[in-house]
Amino acid sequence: xxxxxxxxxxxxxxxSIYALIALGYTMVYGIIGLINFAHGEIYMxxxxxxxxxxxxxxxxxxxxxxxxxxxxVAAAIWSSAYGYTVEQIAYKPLRHAPRLAPLIxxxxxxxxxxxxxxxxxxxxxxxxxxxxxxxxxxxxxAHVIGSSDLVILxxxxxxxxxxxxxxxxxxxxxxxxxxxxxxxxxxxxxINVDRVISATFILGSxxxxxxxxxxxxxxxxxxxxxxFIAGIKAFTAAVxxxxxxxxxxxxxxxxxxxxxxxxxxxxxxxxxxxxxFSLLVLILIFKPSGLLGKADTKKV
Amino acid sequence: MITAKELTPINKKIICKALKRSxxxxxxxxxxxxxxxxxxxxxxxxxxxxxxxNIAYVAxxxxxxxxxxKAWLVRKxxxxxxxxxxxxxxxxxxxxxxxxxxxxxxxxxxxxxxxLAFPHLFSTYQANxxxxxxxxxVLGLGLNIVVGVAGLLDLGYVAFYAxxxxxxxxLNLHFHLGFWAALPIGGLLAALFGVLLGFPVLRxxxxxxxxxxxxxxxxxxxxxxxxxxxSKGPSGIxxxxxxxxxxxxxxxxxxxxxxxxxxxxLVLLAIFxxxxxxxxxxxxxxxxxxxxxIACQAMGIDKTRIKLTxxxxxxxxxxxxxxxxxxxxxxxxxxxxxxxESAIILAIVVLGGMGSIIxxxxxxxxxxxxxxxxxxxxxxxxxxxxxxxxxxxxxxxEGLIAGVRRTYCFQxxxxxxxxxxxx
Numbered sequence: 001x002x003x004x005x006x007x008x009x010x011x012x013x014x015x016s017i018y019a020l021i022a023l024g025y026t027m028v029y030g031i032i033g034l035i036n037f038a039h040g041e042i043y044m045x046x047x048x049x050x051x052x053x054x055x056x057x058x059x060x061x062x063x064x065x066x067x068x069x070x071x072x073v074a075a076a077i078w079s080s081a082y083g084y085t086v087e088q089i090a091y092k093p094l095r096h097a098p099r100l101a102p103l104i105x106x107x108x109x110x111x112x113x114x115x116x117x118x119x120x121x122x123x124x125x126x127x128x129x130x131x132x133x134x135x136x137x138x139x140x141x142a143h144v145i146g147s148s149d150l151v152i153l154x155x156x157x158x159x160x161x162x163x164x165x166x167x168x169x170x171x172x173x174x175x176x177x178x179x180x181x182x183x184x185x186x187x188x189x190x191i192n193v194d195r196v197i198s199a200t201f202i203l204g205s206x207x208x209x210x211x212x213x214x215x216x217x218x219x220x221x222x223x224x225x226x227x228f229i230a231g232i233k234a235f236t237a238a239v240x241x242x243x244x245x246x247x248x249x250x251x252x253x254x255x256x257x258x259x260x261x262x263x264x265x266x267x268x269x270x271x272x273x274x275x276x277f278s279l280l281v282l283i284l285i286f287k288p289s290g291l292l293g294k295a296d297t298k299k300v
Numbered sequence: 301m302i303t304a305k306e307l308t309p310i311n312k313k314i315i316c317k318a319l320k321r322s323x324x325x326x327x328x329x330x331x332x333x334x335x336x337x338x339x340x341x342x343x344x345x346x347x348x349x350x351x352x353x354n355i356a357y358v359a360x361x362x363x364x365x366x367x368x369x370k371a372w373l374v375r376k377x378x379x380x381x382x383x384x385x386x387x388x389x390x391x392x393x394x395x396x397x398x399x400x401x402x403x404x405x406x407x408x409x410x411x412x413x414x415x416l417a418f419p420h421l422f423s424t425y426q427a428n429x430x431x432x433x434x435x436x437x438v439l440g441l442g443l444n445i446v447v448g449v450a451g452l453l454d455l456g457y458v459a460f461y462a463x464x465x466x467x468x469x470x471l472n473l474h475f476h477l478g479f480w481a482a483l484p485i486g487g488l489l490a491a492l493f494g495v496l497l498g499f500p501v502l503r504x505x506x507x508x509x510x511x512x513x514x515x516x517x518x519x520x521x522x523x524x525x526x527x528x529x530x531s532k533g534p535s536g537i538x539x540x541x542x543x544x545x546x547x548x549x550x551x552x553x554x555x556x557x558x559x560x561x562x563x564x565x566l567v568l569l570a571i572f573x574x575x576x577x578x579x580x581x582x583x584x585x586x587x588x589x590x591x592x593x594i595a596c597q598a599m600g601i602d603k604t605r606i607k608l609t610x611x612x613x614x615x616x617x618x619x620x621x622x623x624x625x626x627x628x629x630x631x632x633x634x635x636x637x638x639x640x641e642s643a644i645i646l647a648i649v650v651l652g653g654m655g656s657i658i659x660x661x662x663x664x665x666x667x668x669x670x671x672x673x674x675x676x677x678x679x680x681x682x683x684x685x686x687x688x689x690x691x692x693x694x695x696x697x698e699g700l701i702a703g704v705r706r707t708y709c710f711q712x713x714x715x716x717x718x719x720x721x722x723x
Contacts, residue, residue: 035510048336055341056348074335081332093694100453101697103510104650107643108689115683120336120354127343232514232639239511270526277515277522284512285500 015257020211021234024204030244037106040231046209083205242293442617451590456517464622490619536633653699
């Protein structure tokens, strides 16, 4: 039973990290209908920025609490800046281009960013400093859940709550929902659509950066190529839940995380990804719009 | 171009504005690239090196690039303003040349002549690179059927390529089957898998289809990587024989050149078949499907059948090239069939111009040969590859040579519906 609980909790941890990245995909898709292939790289850049900042500060002897805060803020700021810049360069000029053009430019951006980090930094795996200490009060349950799992679960739950409040009640959140529903209509009622799209990219990138920081300190190492597989998994999660739907992205991520965790625990860790993708294919066959997605009916 | 004489106050104002804007952009990039370009930490020796010099490169580089981009945009706007009277869908000069039968055939003959003489004019090494490029032309033409003509976005095309390669490798390993026997089997197996993939995704549209095909590609690669008993896992299968020529013994050089001619033959076959397909009843049904699925069904076209044939015929070419790939490198392992490969093939199709055969050929030659000849700058070539993809999409999203559709352009005079489908 302990083993089951352990797998369940590690699946939840994994799923909540996917959720942080998947939200960026789903929000962007909901607003401009684009698969932002460079989103995984934004997450990677978030992890790298926090690595650079945290290591630098720890070398200069700052206390752990300060390091965590500064690294988190720096990762969020720079990732958002990258997300914004990628949108301005690679997607904004292509708003009215053929449907595949932004996809190709996203793939190009993804290759570009990966190689930029590879050249400017290194291709080696780098040890990520341990930002989350082992808490003493976690001792009795340490065999089923680690301290970093707990921190990840609590942090993501808080972020989800904040995001829900932001989308539901603030001006920019309402503008985002309006733009997602009907871009032309949103323009007509005086919403600055370009600004809303940029805000979506910035918000999504900041979430991905937090995800990058958390997972890097959880796993303990990073590399320039981590963005690709994380991006694909998160995108899978977003599609699983119904792309464009925010609760769907969270649900899809949790389902994906749990599936992977149980597959690894009870079957074989080699086939973890096969299970993830098979689950996706199965769900899409029986419910093509994802778990919580709206059915895509088209009227003529 | 603007000469000194044209420097009217308005132009001066535009230039001042552009300079100011570029300056701001370069400042932004300095900020953006600061942590990753400037700070480099060594976590083991616990040292930090501050590379301030990089700021200068970033600043100057982004300043120049943003100025050039602005200049290009201004020029394009002016050209567009001057051309509003012209017919909007005019074919390029390139198309016009190709349209004229008098030009078309001599040009094709010339190209074929150069292609045939290529291994004798250059080294075997060059011919080998060219063979790779030719393989990608066929892959591009195959994917073009699925993505360009039928409009089904397939991000897992590399799976069929892997199936072809592994079917030759395994058939040879277990049953000692030769290249020529494996070639059609590889193609047909890939086509079969194409249909197998096609069935479940029939109901999916657009981006859902993209992610399922991507997942399918990854599943095939992961199975090959992990099912050791079947595929020998990540270490792959080696000692695959090269294609034979009636039992003739060949040196390595000769085998390479033979391979090259084989590919030329296959490219010609692919061009012929794909071209005929596009203009057939089936090809027109694909085009209809791409343009509007509902209208296409309303016209009485069997959607299931044409989607499945698109998948099968696209996959068939990938299977063939897979067999050739296994024979050329004499070694296969799952690392050759990553998503990156699918992305490159897709980039060939989109860069060349969707649905256009000549476009795909140009796209393949550029995308495969460019990185090969940029090997001198080997460190930067993938960086440049990414940048070129982005730049191409921004400046010419319809591709190098767009597939020109049959269009009707009414200008109050006689109809000018002279433009043919594609090349």
